[in-house]
Amino acid sequence: MAHIHLEDGALSPIWVLFWWAVAAALIAFALYSMRREPASVKRLTVGAMCAAVGIAAFMVTIPVFGVHLNLTPLIGILAGPAVGGIAVLVINLFSAAVGHGGWGVIGVNVVINLIEVMVGYYAYRSLKGSLRIGRFASGFSAATMALVASAIIVVVIIAVAGIQDSHLEEEETAHNLVFIAAANLIMGVIEGFITAYILTFIGKVKPDLLVEVERPRKDSEEAQPSSS
Template sequence: MAHIHLGEGSFPLWALALWTLIGAGLIGVVVYRIRKGGIETRQIALAGIAGAASFAVFQLNIPVWGGIHMNLTGLVGILAGPLLGALIALVVNIFSAALGHGAVGLLGANTLVNASEAVVAYYAFRTLVGLDWDVFPASTGAATLGLSAGAVLMGAIIVVSGVNGSALPRADLTVAVAGLVGLNLGVAVIEGLLTGFVVQFLASVRPDLVGLVDRLGRDASEVTA
């Protein structure tokens, strides 16, 4: 949902290097964790489907205040998990940049933004489900929280980096970016609701896809006891 829609050369060189290094470090940790712990076949299939859906939706840009859109990263995180979710964020950004949707130099920054959405959404969903929340409010709240975290991180990256060629003082840039973040927070609620409906449907037909088999089995046993 959050994405830095700036052209090549918009960030100073030091900022490009910083976000690229941090993004590469994140992906390095993710790859190490996957190689060490392995992944299930189910997760690979889900990652492929989620990545394709995210990429397709990601290309539908609404030309408002520099461009806003949905990208389903909250749903990606809930279904594929935080590790594969971060890799999907990278892949979607690479393919999007190849199509001119986002600068190549901002791959590191945008991967950080979108990976954070998937990671926060996953852990928020697991936490809320662990607190016995129903599937719909848990997934809606988790996705909204994850997308909101990404929007705030996006704004922070832009303000910290500054924009080359901008005549706005840093204070005015912060105000302008805050407006963009606020707009994205509103879209986060809409995308969160959409994610809630999707996860609720999946939980009703294939609870194993969202990792709820144990919980549903426990609930059923409690009812029959």
């Protein structure tokens, strides 16, 4: 969840079930979207590869910042929202297995990561594809927007649901989460820069990976019927 995963027991059973239901609906929609689109085997392997890189990436701590990367907005940009959505579910399943976030809170963690994937994808597509802004600026803006949005949503979700066994009101809980929000915002900007550099690097070395997401919306809408 952003850069702070929730562990089991942080949310009450009602909220755990609620977020599982929301996540299940979103994942069902992602599965439906994947089935409608062609070349499913390739999309499956691309999703699995993205998930593998995402898991491998969080095992690497960046020395100066002392943080690890999420790369969820980047996964969204490269794999698209549907495949990216399934990939973040898989990342969360693996993470839960090794204690990097709980099993019961996979629902809420998936919802947050899905927001990062979708905001990352659609923001990048709008900025680079439609508005023709540079790759670095588009990548930085899209990833930062996605991670800032998720950082704010993390605070809202926890403030509304409350930490289990806490007697504080919503407002007091939100105040207590200011430091987490601030840390997530700073990390969001750092990851925004790294994502922008990665996209610039990929654009130079293998630009065909970005063709689809950087295609102007009109072109992609015209191209869609012929591809299917």
